[in-house]
Amino acid sequence: DSGVTQTPKHLITATGQRVTLRCSPRSGDLSVYWYQQSLDQGLQFLIQYYNGEERAKGNILERFSAQQFPDLHSELNLSSLELGDSALYFCASSVAVANTGELFFGEGSRLTVL
Amino acid sequence: DQQVKQNSPSLSVQEGRISILNCDYTNSMFDYFLWYKKYPAEGPTFLISISSIKDKNEDGRFTVFLNKSAKHLSLHIVPSQPGDSAVYFCAAAPTGSARQLTFGSGTQLTVLP
Numbered sequence: 001d002s003g004v005t006q007t008p009k010h011l012i013t014a015t016g017q018r019v020t021l022r023c024s025p026r027s028g029d030l031s032v033y034w035y036q037q038s039l040d041q042g043l044q045f046l047i048q049y050y051n052g053e054e055r056a057k058g059n060i061l062e063r064f065s066a067q068q069f070p071d072l073h074s075e076l077n078l079s080s081l082e083l084g085d086s087a088l089y090f091c092a093s094s095v096a097v098a099n100t101g102e103l104f105f106g107e108g109s110r111l112t113v114l
Numbered sequence: 115d116q117q118v119k120q121n122s123p124s125l126s127v128q129e130g131r132i133s134i135l136n137c138d139y140t141n142s143m144f145d146y147f148l149w150y151k152k153y154p155a156e157g158p159t160f161l162i163s164i165s166s167i168k169d170k171n172e173d174g175r176f177t178v179f180l181n182k183s184a185k186h187l188s189l190h191i192v193p194s195q196p197g198d199s200a201v202y203f204c205a206a207a208p209t210g211s212a213r214q215l216t217f218g219s220g221t222q223l224t225v226l227p
Contacts (some may be wrong), residue, residue, distance in 0.1 A: 002157060033214070042118065042203060042217035043158070056214050090157055102148065103215065105157030 025093030137204030
């Protein structure tokens with residue numbers, strides 16, 4: 001158990017819809033990262049928050065947005081969903097921002113867009 | 115453009131033998147490298163890392179080798195155990211990237227009893 005909690009674990013929805021994925025980081029971790037893993041692909045970095053503020057953006061579509069709340073949990077909002085958005089979405093957390101090191105990943109939220 | 119490549123989608127090894135997983139990268143700015151292991155229905159978990167100032171890092175049965183001139187790293191598992199069967203992801207980060215890791219596509223390792 002990494003200590004990172006993601007909900008829901010599975011989600012099935014239709015094209016054009018909007019969904020929200022939720023992540024609670026490990027206790028004490030201030031940084032939250034979102035990654036997308038499509039079929040047979042590596043994990044693609046989407047976005048990072050640190051203590052409530054956006055820190056870095058990766059390959060995140062404009063239809064996607066995220067935020068980190070004062071209690072440090074984070075939500076990833078995916079709108080106008082397309083078939084290609086079907087993927088595993090992982091949240092990860094870490095203590096600090098600047099130094100490299102390990103991330104602690106949640107179990108992921110599997111999104112299926114029909 | 116895949117900056118981190120794991121060219122072998124799968125690898126099968128007999129229990130007790132050595133497993134060697136390979137990873138190539140193209141970005142010269144990468145200076146920190148990690149291996150993550152992932153079991154089905156779980157998130158990736160950190161396994162071992164290496165900084166570019168080293169060419170080898172060892173942790174028990176796991177050793178990571180880095181060849182900067184070839185932009186290549188490898189993970190050696192000796193001896194391999196059935197519990198090592200998992201997907202292994204190579205990841206890399208440039209200096210000061212605050213852990214915005216670039217991941218490879220993973221290699222499925224199967225250790226046969």
